[in-house]
Amino acid sequence: MxxxxxxxxxxxxxxxxxxxxxxxxxxxxxxxxxxxxxxxxxxxxxxxxxxxxxxxxxxxxxTPDSISTTVAKAAELWLDSVRASDREPTTIAAYEQHIRLHIVPRCGAQKLSQLTAPKVRALLDSWLADLSRPMATRVFRSFKAILTDAQARALVGQNVALAVKVPKAPRKRRQVSPPSKAEIRAILEAAAASKDLMGRAIVELVIFTGMRASEVRGLAWSAINLKNGSVRVEQRADAKGQLGPPKSASGFREIPIPSRVVSTLREWKMACPFHPLELVFPSQKGRVLSHTVMAKNHLKPILVAAGVTKRGEREDADVAKYTAHIFRHAAASLWIDQRLNPKRVQTLVGHGSIQVTFDIYGHLFEQADRGAADALAIERALFANTD
Structure with a gap:
C-alpha cells in the first residue's frame, strides 16, 4: 500500500x-x-x-487549490446544465438572480477547494441576516446544488455545504384574511350582471374551486366535466405563458363545481374562441392569457362594479381590493365554514402537506370549531335542567 x-x-x-x-x-x-x-x-x-x-x-x-475552480465558474457550469434540462424560464431566472445578486458577490472568487463547513455556515448566516428567511433558504439551496454539480464533475472532492443546515425558526402561521361573505356575494352579483362572460366564468371558477391563477390560465376544456360537475387540475401556465404540469404532485387534483359554475361554463363554451390547445380562457390573440390581462381586463372591472375596492395613489383612482390569489383563500374559507375536514381542504387547494394548510388556515378552523362550540353552549344554557 x-x-x-x-x-x-x-x-x-x-x-x-x-x-x-x-x-x-x-x-x-x-x-x-x-x-x-x-x-x-x-x-x-x-x-x-x-x-x-x-x-x-x-x-x-x-482537491488541490492549483486545479480547483472558483464558485463563480462552478455556478456558470451548473446554470448551463439547468438550462439544458428544459426547466421553466421563471425557475431559471430565479437561479440566475440567486447567483448574480447573492452568491457571486459574496464568494464568487473563492476556490471550491478552500471552502469549509464553517465558511459555508458564515455565508448562510450572512444571507439570513440580509435577506428574508425564505429567500436566504432558496439561495442556500442553489449554492448547495452548485457544489453538488461541481463534485459530480470532479471539480471538488466533497460538498462541504451538505454538513450545514438552515437553523429552524419558530413556525409562524401565515394567517390570511379572505373576503367576507358579503363581499363574495357582491362580487358574484356583479359578475352575473357583467357583459364580460369570460370574466364572469373566471370569477365564479376561482371563487368556487380555489384554483391558482396559473392553473386557471392553463385550464383546457378536456379537464372540465360539465356532466358530472368537476374540474381536473393537470396543467398550469407560467409567467411567460408556457404550459406545463403543476409544480408538485399535490397540484394534480379534481375539484367539484356547483351547478351555477357548470351553467356559466356551458354558456362560455359556446362563446369561447377557438384555441389549438382548447384552452378555456385564451387571449384575444389566441395565446395563453397573461396574468396581467386576466387581472386588469376581467377581474378588476367586476370587483370595482361590486364596490370591493380601495383608494389608489390618486384620489380619483379606484383599485381592486383583492388580487386573483385571494379568491383561493375565499374558497378555502367557505369549505372550512361548511365543516370540511382539514385533509379534504388540503387536497382541494393542492397543498403538499397538512401542516401548510394549518399554517395558512388554522385560525379559520379554530374559528369554525369555536363557533360550533359556542352554539352548543347556548343550547345547553337554555335547555339544561329543564323538565
Missing part, C-alpha cells in the same frame, strides 16, 4: 530589492500520487492545513 506523507518546511529568500522573506511550505502528494505544495505565512497555519489535507487525501476527497 502506498504511504501518504506530507512535510512542513521553512523557505527563506530575498526579494529583488534585497528584502528578506520567509514562508512555511507544506509538501505532500495528492490521491493520484502527484507532488503538491502550499505556502503559508505561519507555521501554525501550515501544520493545521497539513493535518486536514492528509486526512482528505486518505479519504479521497482532497
Amino acid at each position: 502506498r504511504r501518504i506523507m506530507s512535510s512542513v518546511r521553512k523557505r527563506s529568500w530575498k526579494t529583488p530589492s534585497g528584502e528578506k522573506r520567509s514562508a512555511w511550505i507544506v509538501d505532500y502528494r495528492d490521491a493520484a500520487g502527484k507532488r503538491r505544495a502550499k505556502q503559508f505565512a505561519r507555521k501554525k497555519d501550515a501544520d493545521s492545513w497539513a493535518v486536514n489535507a492528509l486526512a482528505e487525501v486518505q479519504q479521497g476527497v482532497h
Whole structure:
C-alpha cells in the first residue's frame, strides 16, 4: 500500500530589492500520487492545513487549490446544465438572480477547494441576516446544488455545504384574511350582471374551486366535466405563458363545481374562441392569457362594479381590493365554514402537506370549531335542567 506523507518546511529568500522573506511550505502528494505544495505565512497555519489535507487525501476527497475552480465558474457550469434540462424560464431566472445578486458577490472568487463547513455556515448566516428567511433558504439551496454539480464533475472532492443546515425558526402561521361573505356575494352579483362572460366564468371558477391563477390560465376544456360537475387540475401556465404540469404532485387534483359554475361554463363554451390547445380562457390573440390581462381586463372591472375596492395613489383612482390569489383563500374559507375536514381542504387547494394548510388556515378552523362550540353552549344554557 502506498504511504501518504506530507512535510512542513521553512523557505527563506530575498526579494529583488534585497528584502528578506520567509514562508512555511507544506509538501505532500495528492490521491493520484502527484507532488503538491502550499505556502503559508505561519507555521501554525501550515501544520493545521497539513493535518486536514492528509486526512482528505486518505479519504479521497482532497482537491488541490492549483486545479480547483472558483464558485463563480462552478455556478456558470451548473446554470448551463439547468438550462439544458428544459426547466421553466421563471425557475431559471430565479437561479440566475440567486447567483448574480447573492452568491457571486459574496464568494464568487473563492476556490471550491478552500471552502469549509464553517465558511459555508458564515455565508448562510450572512444571507439570513440580509435577506428574508425564505429567500436566504432558496439561495442556500442553489449554492448547495452548485457544489453538488461541481463534485459530480470532479471539480471538488466533497460538498462541504451538505454538513450545514438552515437553523429552524419558530413556525409562524401565515394567517390570511379572505373576503367576507358579503363581499363574495357582491362580487358574484356583479359578475352575473357583467357583459364580460369570460370574466364572469373566471370569477365564479376561482371563487368556487380555489384554483391558482396559473392553473386557471392553463385550464383546457378536456379537464372540465360539465356532466358530472368537476374540474381536473393537470396543467398550469407560467409567467411567460408556457404550459406545463403543476409544480408538485399535490397540484394534480379534481375539484367539484356547483351547478351555477357548470351553467356559466356551458354558456362560455359556446362563446369561447377557438384555441389549438382548447384552452378555456385564451387571449384575444389566441395565446395563453397573461396574468396581467386576466387581472386588469376581467377581474378588476367586476370587483370595482361590486364596490370591493380601495383608494389608489390618486384620489380619483379606484383599485381592486383583492388580487386573483385571494379568491383561493375565499374558497378555502367557505369549505372550512361548511365543516370540511382539514385533509379534504388540503387536497382541494393542492397543498403538499397538512401542516401548510394549518399554517395558512388554522385560525379559520379554530374559528369554525369555536363557533360550533359556542352554539352548543347556548343550547345547553337554555335547555339544561329543564323538565
